[in-house]
Amino acid sequence: MLQANGAEAEEEEQAEEDCPELVPIETKRREEEEKPGPGAKIPVTIISGYLGAGKTTLLNYILTEQHSKRIAVILNEFGEGSAVEKSLAVSQGGELYEEWLELGNGCLCCSVKDSGLRAIENLMQKKGKFDYILLETTGLADPGAVASMFWVDAELGSDIYLDGIVTVVDSKYGLKHLAEEKAGGLINEATRQVALADLIIINKTDLVPEEDLSQLRTAIRYRIMNGSINGLGKILETQRSRVDLSNVLDLHAFDGLSGISLQKKLQYVSATQPHLDQNIITVTFEAPGNAKEESLNVFIQNLLWEKNVRNKDGHCMEVIRLKGLVSIKDRAQQVIVQGVHELYDLEETPVSWDDDAQRTNRLVFIGKNLDKDVLKQLFMATVTETGKQRTTHSKEGQVCP
Ligand SMILES: Nc1nc2c(ncn2[C@@H]2O[C@H](COP(=O)(O)OP(=O)(O)OP(=O)(O)O)[C@@H](O)[C@H]2O)c(=O)[nH]1
Numbered sequence: 001m002l003q004a005n006g007a008e009a010e011e012e013e014q015a016e017e018d019c020p021e022l023v024p025i026e027t028k029r030r031e032e033e034e035k036p037g038p039g040a041k042i043p044v045t046i047i048s049g050y051l052g053a054g055k056t057t058l059l060n061y062i063l064t065e066q067h068s069k070r071i072a073v074i075l076n077e078f079g080e081g082s083a084v085e086k087s088l089a090v091s092q093g094g095e096l097y098e099e100w101l102e103l104g105n106g107c108l109c110c111s112v113k114d115s116g117l118r119a120i121e122n123l124m125q126k127k128g129k130f131d132y133i134l135l136e137t138t139g140l141a142d143p144g145a146v147a148s149m150f151w152v153d154a155e156l157g158s159d160i161y162l163d164g165i166v167t168v169v170d171s172k173y174g175l176k177h178l179a180e181e182k183a184g185g186l187i188n189e190a191t192r193q194v195a196l197a198d199l200i201i202i203n204k205t206d207l208v209p210e211e212d213l214s215q216l217r218t219a220i221r222y223r224i225m226n227g228s229i230n231g232l233g234k235i236l237e238t239q240r241s242r243v244d245l246s247n248v249l250d251l252h253a254f255d256g257l258s259g260i261s262l263q264k265k266l267q268y269v270s271a272t273q274p275h276l277d278q279n280i281i282t283v284t285f286e287a288p289g290n291a292k293e294e295s296l297n298v299f300i301q302n303l304l305w306e307k308n309v310r311n312k313d314g315h316c317m318e319v320i321r322l323k324g325l326v327s328i329k330d331r332a333q334q335v336i337v338q339g340v341h342e343l344y345d346l347e348e349t350p351v352s353w354d355d356d357a358q359r360t361n362r363l364v365f366i367g368k369n370l371d372k373d374v375l376k377q378l379f380m381a382t383v384t385e386t387g388k389q390r391t392t393h394s395k396e397g398q399v400c401p
């Protein structure tokens with residue numbers, strides 16, 4: 001996953017063809033010629049954190065707050081869900097931006113699947129220099145795998161360098177993620193993400209009482225003590241990932257000799273572990289039609305709350321993350337569904353459906369025991385007006401945990 005191979009290059013070329021041209025932004029700063037000189041290296045901040053912790057929220061916050069830098073955003077997606085994820089990933093002021101769209105204050109978004117360093121450099125050659133790169137990893141990624149690509153390249157001499165790893169932790173579910181036991185005594189993803197962080201952002205503090213936060217803080221400190229060689233990563237607490245940007249950008253966490261500390265950290269967390277949890281899968285589908293809001297809620301609640309939806313083998317599905325763009329009956333605007341474990345909400349976007357076009361619901365589920373056919377059928381049956389209503393999908397007498 002660390003090198004751009006032929007297939008990826010092709011994919012990128014494809015993506016390149018679909019891209020609108022980048023229009024240079026005239027800002028006061030640029031006129032003052034502060035832009036990086038020929039030898040200047042471009043910092044990359046890796047934004048890591050478990051599914052739904054608030055990484056994209058942080059990205060969006062940085063993009064809205066930071067007006068003086070020209071920032072490129074890279075989403076390190078994996079699996080088949082990326083089409084929908086991309087379209088939901090970077091939003092600003094409620095508007096959705098597809099990949100490669102330029103944002104008002106001079107940011108560029110793109111998505112590089114399994115991005116390699118070379119891919120990023122190619123991107124810079126094609127699109128001109130950025131001042132800064134933000135790289136959001138998938139919630140299941142070991143940020144070490146992404147970070148190590150910068151470590152290797154430091155010797156080869158690259159135009160970009162790793163500035164720091166920022167890990168966002170969900171106040172409500174962070175403890176659960178950190179405590180998850182993995183087969184064979186492997187270190188779980190959440191722990192690796194925290195242990196590698198130069199900055200930890202405990203987000204969504206609005207959702208929990210102080211006692212829970214304090215427990216989470218202790219659990220995190222314990223893990224960074226074990227994982228970090230250079231002392232403690234800083235911990236901040238936020239709502240909606242709103243953090244003073246001086247704590248996030250230009251950390252120079254690996255400058256000079258500290259490159260060695262990255263290597264040591266990587267040894268601790270990466271060892272021979274697979275990079276992605278094989279048990280957690282992504283399912284995505286599109287379905288035409290309008291959803292009745294009530295029925296949509298029933299569908300989601302059965303999945304997230306009742307947890308009574310089973311796959312073909314009779315195992316209960318466990319949805320960790322749900323994202324979607326849905327069409328609700330009698331509503332002109334597109335609606336975004338966001339779910340993290342049991343919590344979910346439906347939010348109307350300012351984007352209207354095209355009058356003439358067939359409305360299409362697009363959904364992504366990430367979790368365990370998921371089955372695309374079952375989910376799609378259930379969605380169609382429960383939600384769209386074409387199918388018969390059903391409110392439950394459990395076998396009688398058998399309750400999922
Ligand atoms: N209550 C509350 N919700 C939040 C906060 N920050 C983010 N959220 C919500 O949490 C959900 C997930 O946020 P994202 O920023 O998409 O999380 P993510 O880490 O990028 O998710 P993935 O990329 O799917 O792993 C969204 O519905 C956000 O609106 C917060 O501080 N408090």
Ligand SMILES: [Zn+2]
Pocket residue numbers: 055056057089136
């Ligand atoms: Zn995200």
